[in-house]
Amino acid sequence: MNKAMKAALISAFVCPGGGHFYLKRYNTGTLLSTVTLGALVYLLVQAVARAQDISDKIANGQIPLDLSVIYPLITQQPAAEQALYNNIATFALIISWLVGVIDAYWLGAIADKAEN
Template sequence: MNQATKAALISAFICPGGGHFYLKRYNTGTLLSVVTLAALIYLLNQAIARAQDISQQIINGQLPLDLSVIYPLITQPPAAEQALYSNIALVAFATSWFIGVIDAYRLGAIADKAE
């Protein structure tokens, strides 16, 4: 398997930026990893906060333990400002992942041609 394919697979399935680390492009790999992980941490933090809020309402007796009541609360869209930041984080996450795979393959192809 050539370096381009290995780098793209590492970036796609292990960690965005991992393919760049494999190709010894540490600055780019670090940037992609940090952007992706920061976006992921933000999205997970929002999901956990929403789950804790709903579970606290159940514990306090404000909500019955009934799926038909809980499901609409889980699936309702967040407030406007929170939705904006969540969308930005989601776009940053997906874009950095996609760019990481494509760029790792491109740099690997250049390295393969040099050999």
């Protein structure tokens, strides 16, 4: 398997930026990994905070332990400002993942041509 394909697969399935580390492009790999992991951590923190809020309301008796009551609380849209930040984090996560895969493949193809 050539370097281009290995780098793209590492970036796609391990971590964005992983393919860049494989190609010894440490600065780009660090940037892509940081953006991706930062966005992922932000989204996970928001999800855990929402779940904690709902579980606290259940424990305090403010809402009953009934799926028909809990499900709408889980699926309702967050406030406008919070939804904007969630969308930005999601967009950053997807874009950094795609850029990581495409750029790793492109840099790997250049490295493959240089070896031949």
